[in-house]
Structures are given as structure tokens and as C-alpha cells.
Amino acid sequence: xxxxxxxxxxxxxxxxxxxxxxxxxxxxxxxxxxxxxxxxxxxxxxxxxxxxxxxxxxxxxxxxxxxxxxxxxxxxxxxxxxxxxxxxxxxxxxxxxxxxxxxxxxxxxxxxxxx
Amino acid sequence: xxxxxxxxxxxxxxxxxxxxxxxxxxxxxxxxxxxxxxxxxxxxxxxxxxxxxxxxxxxxxxxxxxxxxxxxxxxxxxxxxxxxxxxxxxxxxxxxxxxxxxxxxxxxxxx
Numbered sequence: 001x002x003x004x005x006x007x008x009x010x011x012x013x014x015x016x017x018x019x020x021x022x023x024x025x026x027x028x029x030x031x032x033x034x035x036x037x038x039x040x041x042x043x044x045x046x047x048x049x050x051x052x053x054x055x056x057x058x059x060x061x062x063x064x065x066x067x068x069x070x071x072x073x074x075x076x077x078x079x080x081x082x083x084x085x086x087x088x089x090x091x092x093x094x095x096x097x098x099x100x101x102x103x104x105x106x107x108x109x110x111x112x113x114x115x
Numbered sequence: 116x117x118x119x120x121x122x123x124x125x126x127x128x129x130x131x132x133x134x135x136x137x138x139x140x141x142x143x144x145x146x147x148x149x150x151x152x153x154x155x156x157x158x159x160x161x162x163x164x165x166x167x168x169x170x171x172x173x174x175x176x177x178x179x180x181x182x183x184x185x186x187x188x189x190x191x192x193x194x195x196x197x198x199x200x201x202x203x204x205x206x207x208x209x210x211x212x213x214x215x216x217x218x219x220x221x222x223x224x225x226x
Contacts, residue, residue, distance in 0.1 A: 006158075034213065034214075042218065043202070043216045043217060043218040043219060044159070044202075044216045045216075046213060046214075046215075049213060091156070093158050093159075097212075101146070101147060101206075101212070103147075103149050103161045103164060104149075104161075104204075104214060105161070106158040106159050106160070107158060108157075108158050109157070109158045111156070
């Protein structure tokens with residue numbers, strides 16, 4: 001069964017709206033979670049590393065003020081796309097490793113469409 | 116040069132065929148290697164980890180060649196359900212490491 005849950009799976013909203021995506025580890029504690037974005041026919045690109053109890057680490061070129069990450073508990077990280085615009089439309093996926101040097105387990109992903 | 120390179124394909128093979136994918140990585144200090152499978156519009160799912168000694172899981176065999184910095188995935192007796200994109204994933208550091216994905220190789224198994 002799933003070990004990482006992501007919600008919602010699909011969002012369609014108007015330009016300018018802020019959208020929050022949740023990522024939960026279901027049967028383990030995740031001090032670190034990762035947020036990715038995937039555009040059509042492209043590879044997953046890491047956006048940021050979410051660290052429980054501290055600030056997220058953003059990859060180069062990712063605006064931290066636009067993509068707000070909060071990792072307030074050991075089982076939940078949230079990504080908020082603030083004032084979303086059509087170019088933010090993409091497939092957003094979170095992942096978490098169950099332990100050190102362990103493979104990543106992915107959430108189901110969130111397909112975001114901004115009109 | 117990309118950190119992880121894969122031939123995007125598509126590889127169109129008949130049912131029952133054997134198919135192999137390669138993936139090269141640029142960082143010789145890479146520590147962990149995985150193959151993931153991603154179906155269209157779905158999240159990646161772990162297929163198998165790749166170990167230095169090579170490992171097999173049913174019809175799937177993974178190999179790692181550190182000297183040449185590539186990993187491979189061999190699929191024997193291809194099934195229609197094997198049709199998917201296969202992602203090569205490499206970790207460059209230990210601990211709760213970030214990973215880098217290849218673009219993926221698309222496989223289409225034809226009846």
C-alpha cells in the first residue's frame with residue numbers, strides 16, 4: 001500500500017489563486033521530504049528539500065517566496081503555490097525516504113492547472 | 116553534460132522480447148542507484164535498487180558499472196504491462212539524500 005499520501009490529486013483554479021498541496025508519510029516519520037515538478041515529456045526536477053522544524057532548502061531558480069514550504073511535523077509537509085499563474089501549471093510530486101540511504105517513496109502527485 | 120543521461124526512446128518491442136536500457140551518470144562519487152517505473156500521468160514507483168554486484172528480481176536484472184559510470188536494466192520476456200517510462204535515479208550523497216532523475220526511457224510492448 002501507499003506509504004506517502006499526497007492531496008489533492010487534481011486542482012483547477014483561476015490565475016492569482018494560492019494552492020496548498022499536502023504530503024504525508026503514512027507509517028513512518030519523515031524528517032526530510034522532497035518536492036518535485038514535472039512538465040510534460042520532461043524529467044522530474046527537484047524544487048526544494050523540506051526539513052522538519054527548519055527552513056526548506058530551495059534549488060537554484062526556484063522562488064522561495066512563490067513556493068512556500070512548511071514541514072511542521074514529522075509526517076506532514078505542505079507546498080503552497082502562491083498567486084499561481086498559467087506557467088505554474090504542472091505535475092507536482094512529493095517524496096520521502098523511509099530511512100537513510102533508502103529509496104524515495106512518492107506521493108500520487110498533484111496535477112495543477114491554472115486557467 | 117547532464118548529471119544523469121538516458122535515451123528517451125521510445126523502444127517498441129514485441130511481447131516476449133528482451134530489452135535493455137542503459138543510463139550514464141556524471142558524478143563518480145554517486146552512491147545509490149535505482150530504477151523507477153512511471154506510468155503516464157502517474158507518480159514514479161520503485162522498481163528496484165541497483166547494487167554493485169548486480170541484482171535480479173524476476174524478469175528484471177539491474178547492473179552497475181562504476182568504472183564506466185553506467186547502470187543498466189534488462190527486462191526478459193516482455194509483457195504488455197511493462198509498457199511505461201523507466202527512470203534512472205542516482206543519489207550523489209548519503210543520508211537523506213537528494214536524488215537526480217534521468218529523463219526516462221519509454222518502453223512500448225506491442226502484442
